[in-house]
Amino acid sequence: MGTAAAWTTGRLNTLVCGGPCGPEAVADPLALDRSATVSTVRPDEPVAGGLDPAAVAAAVDGPLAADALGGRVAISVVDPVSGEEVLRTGPDALVPASTTKVLTAAAALAVLDPQRRFETTVERDGDRVVLVGGGDPYLAREPEEDDRIARADVRTLAERTAVALREAGVGQVSVGYDASLFTGPVGSAGWEESYLRNQVVTPVTALWVDRGIRDGRRTSDPAREAAGAFAQGLQAEGIDLVGRIAEVSAPGTTPVARVEGPTVAQAVEALTASSSNEASEVMARHVAIAEGEPATFEGAARAIASALSAADVPIDGLRLDDGSGLARSNRIDPTTLSTVLARAAGGRDWPQLLTGLPIGGFTGTLDDRFEDSAAAGAGVVRAKTGTLTGVHSLAGYTLDARGVPVVFAVLADDTEGINPFETQAALDRVAAALASCTCG
Known part of the structure; x- marks a missing residue:
């Protein structure tokens, strides 16, 4: 040749x-x-x-x-x-199979602002700071360059939080995290039982870093892993930590720090190019929230179908049990x-x-x-x-x-x-x- x-x-x-x-x-x-x-x-x-x-x-x-x-x-x-x-x-x-992601991506572009950026924030409740997951599908552990998307990371978020704490005269805190934006099971009823156990896919949550993957392995508790990475960042910035990292409800106060990740359009391009199952499931839940559905597998399925139907896309015979295509029942x-x-x-x-x-x-x-x-x-x-x-x-x-x-x-x-x-x-x-x- x-x-x-x-x-x-x-x-x-x-x-x-x-x-x-x-x-x-x-x-x-x-x-x-x-x-x-x-x-x-x-x-x-x-x-x-x-x-x-x-x-x-x-x-x-x-x-x-x-x-x-x-x-x-x-x-x-x-x-x-x-x-x-x-x-x-x-x-x-x-x-x-994964051509399901075409529908998830289209529904996201149909009901979400393509230029909206995913936010991850930190709220303060006295001597506790709470990491609040905003459903950023590409939130990273450390700063990294990416020629396709703008990545936010918890290390930068920790640096910004430390600055705000020092300005408030606070040098010691406990760390909590809130991933309640998404609800329901972390795995689809349509998935093989081995998918989560054998680390085929990360449990779906509104808070993770690097899609729940570290050193080639997927964590079983990605939200806690993300909070741990954030806590390490605080310590590196000289903030003393007390107590154990705990899952809590965010206090609802004004965030003391935030980071912005990719736009919806960038996330769609990236997940389509790489066929990321994790990013697709996160995007499906954002579609559910936008359509007034619960941020669950079932709510996402209804929301995707509704968004496509409203856009005059024929959906005869459509059945979705996830947003990624791993479910054989799709x-x-x-x-x-x-x-x-x-x-x-x-x-x-x-x-x-x-x-x-x-x-x-x-x-x-x-x-x-x-x-x-x-x-x-x-x-x-x-x-x-x-x-x-x-x-x-x-x-x-x-x-x-x-x-x-x-x-x-x-x-x-x-x-x-x-x-x-x-x-x-x-x-x-x-x-x-x-x-x-x-x-x-």
């Missing part, structure tokens, strides 16, 4: 970047440029000659028949310019996914939903895909992946051979016993067929 071809497929990632290339190393194709409006067209300036349904069907007919896609596969293809669904085949609603129709993505790709709503999508052969969960027979999609397909045992999905956006935009969602949930890499390659070939066809 020549150097140009190797670069196109992402096979030079290790040589150029020492591993998977991040967004800063990728020169996007023009239509997928993160720094520009994602769509090359505007909804009030329709492009003549949209997608031809017959051409779309012919392009994907062969790839969809692959044995590696198993016994249940469904696809929806939408013209993002007109919003028309030009192809829909297969069962009504399937297990979506069901999403491909039309729901493709409609959401078409709204973003058509420039009508939620542009951040597309800018965070991994690029085939280059970034995120697609950095090592779109090779060999699917190489036509490298660099021109942006899509969210979904993977559970026996379940694979791909939902995203591409341009056909003439540069006409195409939105697609393809799900296969009966592939147990099939090599998962073969199924992923088969899904890539479906997307690559749309990228290489003359469908417009």
